[in-house]
Amino acid sequence: MITKNKxxxxxxxxxxxxxxxxVGSFFIENLTxxxxxxxxxxxxxxxxxxxxxxxxxxxxxxxxxxxxxxEIEKEKKEKSGTAKTPLYKNAVLLSIINMWIYIGLMKPxxxxxxxxxxxxTQFIILSKQGKRQYLLSVIISLIVSVVTYYLFVNAFNxxxxxxxxx
Amino acid sequence: xxxxxITGFTSVLTIKIMLLLVLGVGVGIxxxxxxxLSASMAVALVLPVTFGMEPIEGIxxxxxxxxxxxxxxxxxAILLKIPGTPSSIATCFDGHPMAANGEAGKALGAGIxxxxxxxxxxxxxxxxxxxxxxxxxxxxxPYEYFSIAIFSLTMIASLSKGSLSKGLASGIVGMLxxxxxxxxxxxxxxxxxxxxNMITGFNLLPVLIGLFAVAxxxxxxxxxxxVSTGEIRDYTIKGFGFTMKEFVSxxxxxxxxxxxxxxxxxxxxxxxxxxxxxxxxxxxNQSKYPEKFGTxxxxxxVASETANNAxxxxxxxxxxxxxxxxxxxxxxxxGALMIHDITPGPLLFTTQGEVVYGIFAALLISNVxxxxxxxxxxxxxxxxxxxxxxxxxxxxxxxxxxxAFGVNNRIYDIWSLxxxxxxxYVMEKFDYPTAPVILGVILGPIAEVNLRRxxxxxxxxxxxxxxxxxxxxxxxxxxxxxYIVSRPKVKKVKVD
Numbered sequence: 001m002i003t004k005n006k007x008x009x010x011x012x013x014x015x016x017x018x019x020x021x022x023v024g025s026f027f028i029e030n031l032t033x034x035x036x037x038x039x040x041x042x043x044x045x046x047x048x049x050x051x052x053x054x055x056x057x058x059x060x061x062x063x064x065x066x067x068x069x070x071e072i073e074k075e076k077k078e079k080s081g082t083a084k085t086p087l088y089k090n091a092v093l094l095s096i097i098n099m100w101i102y103i104g105l106m107k108p109x110x111x112x113x114x115x116x117x118x119x120x121t122q123f124i125i126l127s128k129q130g131k132r133q134y135l136l137s138v139i140i141s142l143i144v145s146v147v148t149y150y151l152f153v154n155a156f157n158x159x160x161x162x163x164x165x166x
Numbered sequence: 167x168x169x170x171x172i173t174g175f176t177s178v179l180t181i182k183i184m185l186l187l188v189l190g191v192g193v194g195i196x197x198x199x200x201x202x203l204s205a206s207m208a209v210a211l212v213l214p215v216t217f218g219m220e221p222i223e224g225i226x227x228x229x230x231x232x233x234x235x236x237x238x239x240x241x242x243a244i245l246l247k248i249p250g251t252p253s254s255i256a257t258c259f260d261g262h263p264m265a266a267n268g269e270a271g272k273a274l275g276a277g278i279x280x281x282x283x284x285x286x287x288x289x290x291x292x293x294x295x296x297x298x299x300x301x302x303x304x305x306x307x308p309y310e311y312f313s314i315a316i317f318s319l320t321m322i323a324s325l326s327k328g329s330l331s332k333g334l335a336s337g338i339v340g341m342l343x344x345x346x347x348x349x350x351x352x353x354x355x356x357x358x359x360x361x362x363n364m365i366t367g368f369n370l371l372p373v374l375i376g377l378f379a380v381a382x383x384x385x386x387x388x389x390x391x392x393v394s395t396g397e398i399r400d401y402t403i404k405g406f407g408f409t410m411k412e413f414v415s416x417x418x419x420x421x422x423x424x425x426x427x428x429x430x431x432x433x434x435x436x437x438x439x440x441x442x443x444x445x446x447x448x449x450x451n452q453s454k455y456p457e458k459f460g461t462x463x464x465x466x467x468v469a470s471e472t473a474n475n476a477x478x479x480x481x482x483x484x485x486x487x488x489x490x491x492x493x494x495x496x497x498x499x500x501g502a503l504m505i506h507d508i509t510p511g512p513l514l515f516t517t518q519g520e521v522v523y524g525i526f527a528a529l530l531i532s533n534v535x536x537x538x539x540x541x542x543x544x545x546x547x548x549x550x551x552x553x554x555x556x557x558x559x560x561x562x563x564x565x566x567x568x569x570a571f572g573v574n575n576r577i578y579d580i581w582s583l584x585x586x587x588x589x590x591y592v593m594e595k596f597d598y599p600t601a602p603v604i605l606g607v608i609l610g611p612i613a614e615v616n617l618r619r620x621x622x623x624x625x626x627x628x629x630x631x632x633x634x635x636x637x638x639x640x641x642x643x644x645x646x647x648x649y650i651v652s653r654p655k656v657k658k659v660k661v662d
Contacts, residue, residue: 010596014335017431021342021357028349028356037619038349041614046344049338055331084318091387096588099563100381106567120277122563126387127557144561146569156218158572 007060014053021046094125110163115145167297174523178531179224181273186219186227187528191535192543194234199242199250199547202382202555203562205235207495210375211562214503214569221506222521226528228502232495233285233532236438236478236544237540240471241275241547244270245401253438253474256446260459260466265401267462274544275407277471280420282537287424288431288479289529292486296522297515299487302514308620309486309630313640315613318434318458318490320644322605336598340606341366343586344443350615363578370501372570372582373607377600378494379566380587383559385594403544405589408464413564416468419449427473431480434605445473479529486522490612497604 021042028038102118119141124132152158178187190212197208208231216224239254244261264273306314319337346357347367348474359366398403406413430441444473450459459466481492489511491497503510508521515522540547570579590600622628631637 007595010598015337016343021345028268030353031352031354034428035626036618037462038352038354041610041617042342042345045338045341045610049335049342052331052335052338056335059329059331090590092384094586095384095387099584099587103577103584104565106580111568115567119560119564121285122383122560123556126383126560140557140561143601144564148564152568152572156215156572158214158217158568159575160568160571161577 005060005064006061007056010057011057011060012052014056015050018046018050018053021096022050065077091125095122098122098125106163107161108163110165111160112145112165115148116141125138167293170519170523171293171526173520174525174527175443177222177520177524178527182228183223184531186223187230187532187535188539190230190636191234191532192229193242194231194236195238195539195543195547196234196550197231198235198238199551200238200553200555200558201242201248201250201648202245202386203558204251204378204494205232205253206374206498207378207382207562208235209495209498209502210371210378211565211569213498213505214373214504214572217505217572221508222524224506225503225508225525228499229525229528230532230535232499233475233478233529233536234539236474237278237281237285237536238547239474240274240281240467241540241544242551244273244467245548246551251403251438253442253477254470255439256470257467258440259446259470260462260464263460263462263466264464269462270401271317271403272399272407272464273462273467275403275405276412276467277414278537279406279408279413279538280416280472281540282467282473282533283420284424284427284475285478285533285536286530287421287472287532288476289430289526289564290479291428292479292482292529293526295483296486299483300512300515302517303487306488306512306636308616308623309634309637310640312613312616312620312631313637313644314434314488314490315616315652316608317640317644317647318484319602319606319609319613320648321434321436322602322609332598333602336593336600336602337609339589339593340603340608341610342606343373343603344607345611350611351618363576366574368582368586368607369570369573369579370607371505371573373586374501374604375566376583376586377590377603379562380583381590381594381600383563384587384591386559400442400568411466419453419465419468420472421547422452423449423469423472424476427476428480430473431477431492432483434484434490434492437481437495438477439493441477442470442474443554445469448523471521472627475533482525482529486514486525487512488517491605493609494595494601494604497608500608507598538583 024044025039025042028042030039032110085108098118100122102114106114120137123137126132149160153160185194193212194208197203198205206591209228212227212231216227219227235251239250240257240261241392242248242250243254243257244265244306247262249255249258261273261277264270322337324334339501344367348354348365349356350491355365426445426448427438427441430436430444431438446469448465449465453459453465481496484490484492485496489500489509491500501567508514508518567580570583571577573579590603593600593603611622620630621628631641
């Protein structure tokens with residue numbers, strides 16, 4: 001289903017984005033009083049985006065009518081073609097959450113600890129079941145996080161968050 | 167010019183810069199060779215490392231990465247049948263059949279030598295075109311810049327794969343991203359919601375790394391990267407792998423592909439990803455034996471690999487003379503130059519001529535280093551192809567976080583990394599190209615600044631945009647190029 005309605009869904013979403021930016025442009029202060037002020041381009045761009053998004057939706061509807069049967073066939077094919085050994089079921093979502101936690105806790109816990117945890121978790125998320133290589137993953141995570149931290153802090157003078165180790 | 171070039175060479179012929187060039191080319195080749203990693207990613211990731219260097223040191227290293235990144239793709243294209251970068255897609259067509267026929271060494275040799283020659287051709291052309299073009303573009307005012315930015319935006323949208331409306335929508339998404347933050351000229355905050363961090367807007371670097379690198383790991387989480395890379399073919403190579411006679415027979419093919427590659431590079435918005443395919447198709451159509459293409463002949467590799475490296479010099483023409491990037495990598499290079507307080511554009515040639523010629527010298531030297539490294543380091547690069555991608559990609563994310571943090575020493579920029587990574591992933595899910603986003607982020611502000619400057623000069627009149635000859639030419643071209651692609655689909659070129 002998603003394949004079929006991609007254009008319609010994304011078009012509607014873009015239209016909402018356009019509306020958001022257009023409405024938002026009225027809250028931009030015009031301090032200089034120029035006729036073409038800071039809100040001109042945002043307004044122009046959001047109007048153009050609104051027009052394009054309508055075109056995309058229209059395209060999507062046309063496509064839907066034309067290729068109804070064709071798409072279903074293709075979808076079936078795609079499904080049978082992607083029968084790979086699964087990683088974790090929600091590897092994408094897990095990766096996003098993992099990164100979210102990584103960034104969120106970087107300040108309190110520090111770059112080194114969080115990078116170690118992040119890398120190890122990410123390795124596991126991207127591993128096939130039964131091929132997790134725990135020990136190797138721990139070793140690589142440890143080396144990368146420690147080396148990166150000291151390299152950037154000492155050689156490149158970048159003050160990465162030290163956290164509880166600092 | 168010769169005098170300037172010598173100055174350029176003396177500025178880069180230090181031990182430190184030579185080491186940086188070797189390192190840059192090597193890392194670039196690795197990123198180019200490994201499918202899923204690209205030259206853009208390499209430049210974006212290494213950029214933070216260059217913050218502490220002298221401008222010429224940092225820029226030289228990034229240039230080396232660019233050359234290596236474009237050249238590395240042929241390795242996996244030939245030995246794995248997976249193009250390492252989009253620049254080497256057409257190299258697979260004949261490269262893999264050759265490898266299957268036991269001619270992998272010859273395919274690699276031809277690919278490497280003609281990559282070198284294509285690059286050399288375009289760098290020399292760049293050195294001749296750029297200074298004289300800069301002498302013209304220095305007279306450009308806000309009207310011309312506005313029109314060129316608009317032209318570039320339509321080109322990008324229309325030439326990106328997929329539909330025109332989706333390409334345009336992506337470009338506009340990029341412009342909207344750039345609108346967030348303080349406005350140009352008067353600095354009025356826009357869409358910041360009173361958030362202190364958002365006044366500076368989104369920094370270019372995290373946006374770029376997010377779009378390239380973070381999106382990549384999400385894609386591989388979906389595609390299941392933890393599979394073996396497949397069989398890597400073994401090869402032997404003697405000399406350059408091909409005979410002098412074969413070399414001579416390819417001279418017209420190579421010259422044509424080099425011209426095509428450079429020309430396509432100069433056009434804003436299209437880079438090596440397009441030029442190699444076009445050169446391949448043209449070579450096939452012009453050939454006396456088109457039916458042999460795809461069965462494993464050297465012609466196909468020569469066309470593809472000459473053209474993609476020739477795109478490098480071409481793409482640097484608008485970057486250096488106008489400050490407008492030709493493709494994704496040059497977009498990042500533009501950001502990199504600005505971080506090093508070098509503003510690309512015609513003024514650069516008069517105020518910082520030594521930097522321009524330093525860049526030329528770095529290009530020439532990197533091209534030679536590429537040739538040597540690919541010949542003698544080939545086995546090492548091939549070995550690296552077997553490193554599991556789950557390790558590589560995850561480590562790249564950690565390094566991206568370092569890079570994003572390094573921009574302003576704040577966690578906020580790492581958040582934008584994640585935001586734009588997810589954005590790019592979702593966009594790809596819905597078949598939107600992501601390259602136009604990047605150019606929208608860069609070209610949007612250029613268009614806006616010049617629009618408003620122009621209107622201030624003309625006291626609010628739009629007329630000069632339409633009456634200045636160069637300005638109107640580019641606006642007309644913008645309309646024409648948009649019209650051409652919006653016509654019923656030109657027959658899709660079969661690439662298999």
